[in-house]
Amino acid sequence: MKILRTVKELKSFRNKQTCELGFVPTMGALHQGHISLIKQSVEENPCTLVSIFVNPAQFSENEDFSTYPRKIEADLKICELANVDAVFLPKIEEIYSKAEPSLLAPSIKGYILEGYNRPGHFDGVLQVVLKLFNLVKPKYAYFGKKDAQQLFLIQNMVETFFLDIKIVPCEIIRDERGLALSSRNIYLSEVEKEKALSISKSLKIASREVMQGNLNADAIKEKMQAIMSEIQVEYIAITDRDFEKTEKIVIKNTIILVAAKVGQTRLIDNIWI
Numbered sequence: 607m608k609i610l611r612t613v614k615e616l617k618s619f620r621n622k623q624t625c626e627l628g629f630v631p632t633m634g635a636l637h638q639g640h641i642s643l644i645k646q647s648v649e650e651n652p653c654t655l656v657s658i659f660v661n662p663a664q665f666s667e668n669e670d671f672s673t674y675p676r677k678i679e680a681d682l683k684i685c686e687l688a689n690v691d692a693v694f695l696p697k698i699e700e701i702y703s704k705a706e707p708s709l710l711a712p713s714i715k716g717y718i719l720e721g722y723n724r725p726g727h728f729d730g731v732l733q734v735v736l737k738l739f740n741l742v743k744p745k746y747a748y749f750g751k752k753d754a755q756q757l758f759l760i761q762n763m764v765e766t767f768f769l770d771i772k773i774v775p776c777e778i779i780r781d782e783r784g785l786a787l788s789s790r791n792i793y794l795s796e797v798e799k800e801k802a803l804s805i806s807k808s809l810k811i812a813s814r815e816v817m818q819g820n821l822n823a824d825a826i827k828e829k830m831q832a833i834m835s836e837i838q839v840e841y842i843a844i845t846d847r848d849f850e851k852t853e854k855i856v857i858k859n860t861i862i863l864v865a866a867k868v869g870q871t872r873l874i875d876n877i878w879i
């Protein structure tokens with residue numbers, strides 16, 4: 607497995623590859639969620655490149671950029687065991703220059719929900735993903751449905767800028783009790799973990815309600831809120847797959863999304879109906 611630390615090294619690696627490439631962008635501290643994306647790419651492509659880059663542009667000032675978990679040695683081992691061909695591990699200066707044009711997420715869909723609660727977050731995400739796409743030139747890029755709005759905005763960017771890349775949405779991986787895996791879960795104490803389970807529980811109950819014929823978004827949100835009474839819910843949203851708010855749930859075209867703070871840790875989760 608090649609470890610590429612500079613843009614020059616990446617370009618040189620890429621120029622030597624004649625086969626189609628699968629790409630998995632990550633911020634590291636890899637867990638089974640990331641690993642499922644990586645495994646899918648390794649299975650589906652002759653060559654897979656994983657990037658590990660904690661992107662400062664997607665964190666706002668009061669967020670956890672400096673303390674975000676970094677576990678490079680373990681991450682490299684995971685990639686090697688998964689038969690990844692190359693890992694791109696750039697320093698910030700490799701990716702960003704002092705003055706550069708910046709990409710803005712689309713005005714409404716980039717500034718609701720996650721974009722509302724984390725102003726500028728998606729501008730930073732799109733900025734780095736576009737740079738990485740241009741460098742890596744993948745045929746397929748793998749993204750988790752866990753970050754559903756991010757997935758939507760990246761798909762939208764690919765279409766808007768006519769990028770010749772196929773975005774592959776990947777299922778959410780959870781622990782045995784239902785908590786969606788996240789690099790930030792290591793911030794949670796045992797008690798907080800227990801409380802955090804109410805997020806996936808509320809989504810499960812929402813899906814059960816829908817299966818029983820309750821398609822009223824407000825009624826479902828109320829039930830979900832009641833289940834998450836011990837945590838600080840930022841939003842419960844029910845939208846269609848294009849992130850338009852929905853009042854009546856339509857099967858196969860709905861996403862139910864939650865963001866909540868458990869102690870100091872902000873968590874997101876969702877379910878695709």
Ligand code: AMP
Binds near residue numbers: 638748752780
């Ligand atoms: P991150 O390192 O948090 O930027 O995540 C890198 C990629 O892994 C993104 O496409 C995420 O959506 C995806 N991902 C993170 N957690 C999970 C999970 N629990 N299940 C599936 N994909 C995930």
